[in-house]
Structure formats: structure tokens, C-alpha cells
Amino acid sequence: MIAQAATTSTFAQGVRAQADYVASLGTHHYPPKVRRRLKSVNVGAFTVAVSCLLFALTYAHEDAILYRDAILINLGLMLIALTTPAFHRINEIAGPIFITLSFLIGLFMLVALVGRLSGIQINFIAASAALFLVFDLKRLWLIASLIAFAIALHIACWVFFQSAAVPGPVDPDFLLRLYITVVVTISIIVAVLTYYAFWTAERAEEETETLLHLILPASVAERLKSRPGERIADSFDNAAVLFADLVGFVALARSLGAHRTVAMLNDLVSRFDRLAAEHGVAKIKTIGDAYMAVAGVPNSTRGDEARLARMALLMQAAADETAARFGLLLQMRIGIASGPLMAGVIGSERFTYDVWGDPVNLAARLENSGEPGKIHVSEAFRDALAEEFVFTPRGERTIKGVGVEETFFLVAETAGPAGN
Numbered sequence: 001m002i003a004q005a006a007t008t009s010t011f012a013q014g015v016r017a018q019a020d021y022v023a024s025l026g027t028h029h030y031p032p033k034v035r036r037r038l039k040s041v042n043v044g045a046f047t048v049a050v051s052c053l054l055f056a057l058t059y060a061h062e063d064a065i066l067y068r069d070a071i072l073i074n075l076g077l078m079l080i081a082l083t084t085p086a087f088h089r090i091n092e093i094a095g096p097i098f099i100t101l102s103f104l105i106g107l108f109m110l111v112a113l114v115g116r117l118s119g120i121q122i123n124f125i126a127a128s129a130a131l132f133l134v135f136d137l138k139r140l141w142l143i144a145s146l147i148a149f150a151i152a153l154h155i156a157c158w159v160f161f162q163s164a165a166v167p168g169p170v171d172p173d174f175l176l177r178l179y180i181t182v183v184v185t186i187s188i189i190v191a192v193l194t195y196y197a198f199w200t201a202e203r204a205e206e207e208t209e210t211l212l213h214l215i216l217p218a219s220v221a222e223r224l225k226s227r228p229g230e231r232i233a234d235s236f237d238n239a240a241v242l243f244a245d246l247v248g249f250v251a252l253a254r255s256l257g258a259h260r261t262v263a264m265l266n267d268l269v270s271r272f273d274r275l276a277a278e279h280g281v282a283k284i285k286t287i288g289d290a291y292m293a294v295a296g297v298p299n300s301t302r303g304d305e306a307r308l309a310r311m312a313l314l315m316q317a318a319a320d321e322t323a324a325r326f327g328l329l330l331q332m333r334i335g336i337a338s339g340p341l342m343a344g345v346i347g348s349e350r351f352t353y354d355v356w357g358d359p360v361n362l363a364a365r366l367e368n369s370g371e372p373g374k375i376h377v378s379e380a381f382r383d384a385l386a387e388e389f390v391f392t393p394r395g396e397r398t399i400k401g402v403g404v405e406e407t408f409f410l411v412a413e414t415a416g417p418a419g420n
Contacts (some may be wrong), residue, residue: 001084002126004124005205006057008073009221009410012079012150013117018064020039021043021171022039022046023039023042023043023046024042024087025042025088025301026038026042026085026086026088026089026095027039027085029041029050029089030088030092030383030392031202033204034092034136035305036200036201037092037133037134037135037136038088038095038096038105038205039196039200040057040094040133040134040152040193040196040197040200041088041095041096041099041134042084042085042095042194043192043193043196044100044130044133044189044193045082045084045085045095045271046081046082047188047192047193048078048081048099048103048189048190049078049081049082050076050079050082051188052074052075052081052244053074053078053079055070055073055074055181055185056070056071056074056075056078057072058178059071062171062174063168066166066167066168066170067113067166069113069166070110070113070114070166071359072108073106073110073113074110075108076101076106077106079121080098080099080102080103081099081102081103084098084099084226084292088094093135093136093142094134096134096135096149097142097365099400100127100131100134100146101146103123103127104124104127104146104149104150104153104277105122107121107123107124107153107185108153108157111157111161112126112160112161112165113164113165113166113173114164114165114166114170114175114404115161115162115163115164115165115170115299116157116158116161116162116180117163117172117175117179117369118164118175118178118182119178119179119182119183120157120178120182121154121157121158122149122182122183123182123186123187124150124151124153124157125150125154126186126190127150127397128146128147128151128259129190130149130189130190131143133193133194133197134193140350141287144264144335144348146277150298151323153209155324159167161170162300163212173330176195182388184320184342190377200278201341202216206371212234220298220345231344231345232353233342233343233344233345234267234297234298234342234344234345235340235341235342235344236296236297236300236340236341236342236343236379237300237340238296238300238304238339238340239294239297239304239338239339239340239341239355239359240282240294240296240298240304240305240308240336240337240359240381241292241293241294241336241337241341241355241360241362241363242288242292242293242294242295242334242335242336243254243290243291243292243314243335243336243363243364243366243367244272244291244292244312244315244332244333244335244364244367245288245289245290245330245332245367246268246289246292246319246330246354247332247333247372249288249289249333252328252330253389257327260326263326264328264408267325267326267337268319268322268330269319270294271321271322272291272315275314275315275318276293276311278311279307279308279310279311279395280301280307281293281294281295281296281307281308282293282294282295282298282353283298284353284354285354291310293311294308294355295307295308295311297343297355300342300355303419305338305381305384305385306385306388306389308336309336309381309385309389309410309413311390312334312336312375312410313375313410313412313413315332315334315336316332316373316375316406318325319331319332329415331372331373332373333366333367333368333370333371333372333373333376334374334375334376335362335363335364335365335366335369335376336363336366336372336375336376336377336378336381336410337358337359337360337362337363337366337377337378337380337381338359338380338381338384339357339358339362339378339380340357340358340359340360340376341354341355341356341357341358342355342356343355344355355358358380358402361401361402362378362399362402362405363372363378364398364403365399365401366378367404368406371409374409375409375410376394376408377391377407377408377409377410378405378407378408379405379406379408382408386412388413388414389409389410389411389412389413389414390410390411390412390413390414391408391409391410392405392408393406393409394407394408394409
């Protein structure tokens with residue numbers, strides 16, 4: 001059963017991949033938003049092509065000689081629909097305009113042949129709705145013009161084509177079957193096009209949400225989504241801030257070159273990101289080789305300092321793993337401080353979530369004045385975890401912008417941690 005399910009899943013993935021490839025024809029050089037819309041155009045065009053082929057076969061089955069012109073028009077529309085992706089290479093509206101005008105004119109010619117009792121003119125109404133799915137809403141003037149054209153054709157069909165113009169008698173039962181087939185076909189085409197448009201929109205929304213959650217903490221991202229115009233600015237009575245960077249990074253990067261430097265940093269930061277996620281710590285940002293994280297923001301819970309301390313201890317091991325993978329000697333300095341701070345989202349186009357306050361400045365100073373391979377922490381941070389972790393005193397230090405501060409090195413966790 002498991003093997004069968006895996007085979008079915010693999011087959012479904014293969015079908016989706018092939019369908020996406022076909023839908024993407026002619027769209028690769030466009031930005032994502034335009035490309036999604038043109039893929040909807042392609043899906044609609046290919047669905048129309050299938051529909052036209054089925055109608056051509058229907059006419060041929062009824063009377064290939066009597067309905068010869070109708071068969072040729074449907075086959076022509078099928079070929080036009082299949083060539084629509086080629087027009088995307090001209091510009092983003094060439095394909096939609098080409099298929100729309102061809103479709104409307106072809107339908108008008110078909111109604112002229114078989115008459116209004118066939119119901120083919122209903123397609124003009126469906127086409128008016130579909131225009132909103134295949135054209136950019138910024139081009140409302142174009143959409144309105146094409147809708148007006150479709151309505152005019154519909155009225156003209158009703159007024160001028162009361163009976164069939166084919167050279168022979170038309171079976172009323174065939175017209176009824178044709179009418180039913182037209183209604184069913186229109187419903188399927190509109191359903192497919194609408195489903196695909198909404199499906200691509202949902203995928204785009206999922207991608208946007210994923211990107212948003214990579215930039216911002218989850219709770220902050222949700223607040224921005226629910227209240228887009230609200231300014232995110234919060235104060236926290238107590239939080240812990242961590243700064244970490246590599247010793248001698250500039251010289252190291254020069255010796256590694258751009259490719260290996262980026263690969264090494266990506267490996268290292270990815271390990272830190274996993275540790276942050278595992279310990280409920282919020283990554284704030286990276287600047288070069290510097291990594292900044294905070295516990296207790298944007299959600300404060302019991303044991304924030306302890307989680308950050310555990311992460312800091314594991315960061316040393318993560319750096320050793322990256323060093324072993326790349327055949328390097330990596331040493332880190334880490335600084336941690338705790339206390340009240342503020343946090344919020346800044347920027348408009350390239351916004352970011354950041355934190356401010358004395359603990360931020362102190363943690364940065366502790367990292368800068370620390371020792372390679374050690375975790376330099378403030379007195380307040382040490383006092384909060386004195387029973388859960390092992391610290392060694394470093395003594396009083398004069399810290400720029402802070403003054404004289406008693407600092408400590410975080411060494412290890414004791415056997416019985418008190419909180420999580």
C-alpha cells in the first residue's frame with residue numbers, strides 16, 4: 001500500500017510538473033506577477049483548443065459536408081489557441097488580445113453558419129467574465145472595450161442570425177444537442193480558468209507568506225497581515241540579546257574567495273537558524289559574519305534567558321561543525337545581555353524587525369570585548385541563570401557607553417535546568 005501510494009504521488013507530481021511546463025510556455029522572461037497571469041491565459045487557450053477540437057468532431061459526426069465550414073472554423077480556432085504562447089514573446093498583452101479577438105470573431109462566424117438556436121453566442125457572455133482573469137486590472141479600458149465588443153457581437157448574433165445559413169436542412173435535435181454541449185463546454189472552460197487563476201493566486205500568497213515569515217517573527221507577520229496599516233512598536237520589561245561573530249573574518253574571507261566565503265557563511269548561519277528555531281529564539285539579522293538574536297521578543301515566556309544560553313553554547317559546536325566541513329579554524333566571540341528593550345518594524349519597502357535598548361548596546365560591546373571561543377555575558381544575565389548554568393567571573397570591565405560592568409563567561413549548563 002505504501003509503495004502504491006508513493007507511486008501514485010510520484011505520478012501526480014510528474015503530471016503537475018508537465019502541466020506547469022505547458023502552462024509556462026512563452027512566459028519565462030516575465031516577472032512573477034505577469035507570468036502567473038499569462039499562465040492563466042495559456043491554460044484558457046489550451047482548454048479552448050480542446051473544446052474546438054471536440055466541436056469539430058461533433059460537426060463532422062453529424063454531417064461533415066453540411067457543416068464543413070463550421071469544422072474548418074473550429075480547427076482554425078484550435079490552431080490559433082495553440083499558438084497563443086508564441087505571442088507572449090512580443091509583449092504581455094499580445095497573447096491575450098490575439099486569443100480574445102480570434103475567439104470572438106470565430107464564434108460570430110459560427111453563429112452566422114448555424115444560427116442563434118445553437119446557443120454559441122452564450123460564449124460572448126462567458127468571454128466577458130474571463131477577460132478579468134487574463135488581463136491586468138490596470139488595463140480596465142482595454143477590458144471594457146473588449147466587453148463592449150463581445151456584447152455587440154452577442155446582440156448582432158441574436159438580431160441577424162435567427163436561422164442557420166448552411167446549405168441544407170438543419171436537424172432541430174442536433175441544434176438542441178449543440179446548445180447543451182455549448183453550455184456544458186462553457187461551464188467547464190470557465191471553471192478550469194477560474195480554478196487555475198485562484199490556484200496560482202493561492203500559491204503566490206503562500207510564497208509571499210513564506211517569505212514574510214523568513215523576514216519577520218511569525219506573530220509579527222500575522223499582525224502585519226491582519227492590520228497592514230498599523231505601526232508595530234512594542235516594549236518588553238525583560239529580554240535577552242545575543243551578538244556573535246567570527247574572529248578574523250576579513251582575513252579569512254580574503255583567503256577563501258567569494259564563492260567559498262558565501263558557502264561557509266550560508267552553512268554556518270543555516271545552523272544558527274536551526275538552533276534559533278529549536279530554542280524558540282528570534283533571529284533579528286545578520287550583517288556579514290555577525291549574527292544577532294533575541295529571546296523574549298516578540299513573545300515573552302518563562303525561561304527566555306535559559307533558552308538563549310543553551311543556544312549560545314550550541315553555537316560554538318555548530319561553528320566547529322562548519323569549520324570541519326570546510327577545513328578551517330573558526331573561532332567565535334559571543335556577547336549576551338538582558339534587560340528591558342523596545343522592538344518594532346521599520347522601513348516601508350524593505351522593512352525589517354529590529355530591537356533597541358541598553359541590552360542591545362551592551363551585548364554588542366560584550367561581544368566586541370570578549371575572547372575567542374567564549375561567551376561573554378552581563379551581570380544581569382548571569383544573575384538570572386546563576387542556578388542553572390556555570391559561569392566564571394571575568395572581573396570588572398570598562399565598557400564604552402556603559403561604564404564599569406562586572407562581566408562573566410558562560411561555561412556550561414548544570415545537570416538540572418529549571419525552565420524551558
